[in-house]
Amino acid sequence: GPPTPATMAAMGLRRAAVAALEGGLLGRVPAPSAVAARRHAAHFTFQPDPAPSAHGQTQKMNLFQSITSALDNALAKDPTAVIFGEDVAFGGVFRCTVGLRDKYGKDRVFNTPLCEQGIVGFGIGVAVTGATAIAEIQFADYIFPAFDQIVNEAAKYRYRSGDLFNCGSLTIRAPWGCVGHGALYHSQSPEAFFAHCPGIKVQLIFLDLLACIRVETLCFLEQVPVEPYYIPLSQAEVLQEGSDVTMVAWGTQVHVIKEVATMAQEKLGVSCEIIDLKTILPWDTETVCKSVVKTGRLLISHEAPLTGGFAAEISSTVQEECFLNLEAPISRVCGYDTPFPHIFEPFYIPDKWKCYDALRQMINY
Amino acid sequence: MRKMLLAALSRVLQGPAAARTGAVSEVAQVVVASRTYADFASEATFEIKKCDLHRLEEGPPVTAVLTREEGLHYYKTMQTIRRMELKADQLYKQKIIRGFCHLYDGQEACCVGLEAAINPTDHLITAYRAHGYTFTRGTPVREILAELTGRKGGCAKGKGGSMHMYAKNFYGGNGIVGAQVPLGAGIALACKYFGKDEICVTLYGDGAANQGQVFETYNMAALWKLPCIFICENNRYGMGTSVERAAASTDYYKRGDYIPGLRVDGMDLLCVREATKFAAEHCRSGKGPILMELQTYRYHGHSMSDPGISYRTREEIQEVRSKSDPITLLKDRMVNNNLASVEELKEIDVEVRKEIEEAAQFATTDPEPPLEELSSHIYCNEPPFEVRGPNQWIRYKSAC
Ligand SMILES: Cc1ncc(C[n+]2csc(CCOP(=O)(O)OP(=O)(O)O)c2C)c(N)n1
């Protein structure tokens, strides 16, 4: 049978997340003053993807709604599926489980106490019995108490039992990435920690872009197909074809590099190929390397700090595979090697200007 | 300074007592002369709610003496915290404070009562709902508000924000729920090791009480007889989840099992003070840790983005406000027992408001920290080094 490692699906979120935070559990959003609005404007412009055509009729949703819809489908199709986490019965902090308890009952959608290690360990237990366990960790920043359960228990269960057991039906969802004023503990991008662990799958998605709930399950695009459908993990998507530079990102950063591609085309006449990696582990080496063979240049960008970030892994693999094709050193545009700062967020993030600057230097190399 | 001023003020207000100490300045004499405070009682005794006990033969006393001087001090401190939080709320709505911000109004009797029963040399650690403790541990309001607005003059240099505030013998201000609890035991070990008769007060919420590391810590603290007061501030909710929904036993004072415990009315600062004195004495006498549950209530939602009424009713909040508000309770006691007049308490209110306004002025005009701060304080005992930046061309020199 197919390998069934546990999946860690994480969703990216940002401004909309804060809006949801403020409007969800949470309610009023005071009108910002003009000054505040200017100072705190998002550092990227969201560009919707074209509506997918392969899966029939679509419906417009934001990320949170599309996740709710995916979870709804999972509960409807799979009678063993259960959802649990802090406050999920009331819809969760990000409103991703709104209405599900009422629809499927409180034995299938329930709140847990505040105990991340327990939540994940419990989820593994549910999953090894063959049921579908969908755990929510409120913020990726709070996943670390559960790190041991994920890395030592979930990831190795099947391997160490010689396939007598597995917890491939466990999905852990955690919102990640900078949200605007999230400061040290509501902003981190922990993907690289998990990417170092064979046995789990790490999927990263961004608001309005893609919501994925688990291995070979249900995925939705912005124009969300009305009927449930599956898209495979570990498959990157070429969002725009180009000939001079390959740019790779995931989550929100995809929107940043899209803008950079437009700037590069307009100001430098440089043609960029944009790849949304989507899955960090196992990642789609083929799509990336094929692209670099064509363009000869690679820029990778993520919010997490530079050192030991997942860009390092991509960079190293690509130079092995495409050494003779490279026209310039591979460029990584990432967060600083500092904790995620409280007030320096706009300065910390790898925005379009930093990416553009790196791209120019590659072209002039 | 604040405390000195206050002490001076209350001496002045006290009249006869001040005369006894002979420390009345000319100005003060003028003030005294213009008022007739000599009629006030210098102290009164109050019956307070009996604590529930776990593994204890005897508990804290059921009466407490409150002197006029203490009362005025507590009143001003609680009122300052209340006003500071309301100011923070206002600044948040104006988008001057951003991000995550957790307010403490409603719970003032906990931090003020606690502080009244321990020494400044004792140690304290709590979670992210830290503004009140930051103040009672000696940080001026302006530095707290400036931390909230992310300014240079903030108590963590603008680098921490609402959740991360610190002061002498106050270890924060911790963002990960429950994570501060084992640290508290470590601090208590240091107290014991250095033999200084100091203790550590380790605070956490009712939600945090369900984290595994809390139980790991109970065990270590009891095993090594550490001078640690564990305090569960039970404000009935962890975010949107009420205690009944999250805890198999809501008797938080018993959840240390082999650790003796007290359940205390956390809305009455005298109860908190007496219970803490009792607990501190327990720790100092070498009996090991003790656990206190303070039953309290937060008026605001969990954080600024939570209106706080989707999981509890407006009536519930109103009921607590009208029947058990910690400030009103103290005020009524003082006024009804001739410890203070309504007018002089009003004067304190005016004074507090003014202080808060000035602090807010500072917090909104003080500059942000310089950009270099991004890369300072990452490693200790390291010479300045190059912090790797977003790409191979951008680096940052760490300052310290
Ligand atoms: C490990 C972890 N999980 C989740 C959170 C998100 N969170 C912040 S506060 C909170 C509720 C805590 O409630 P409680 O301990 O009762 O403290 P209170 O807010 O009532 O003071 C939650 C779930 C967090 N900060 N850390």
Ligand SMILES: [Mg+2]
């Ligand atoms: Mg609580």
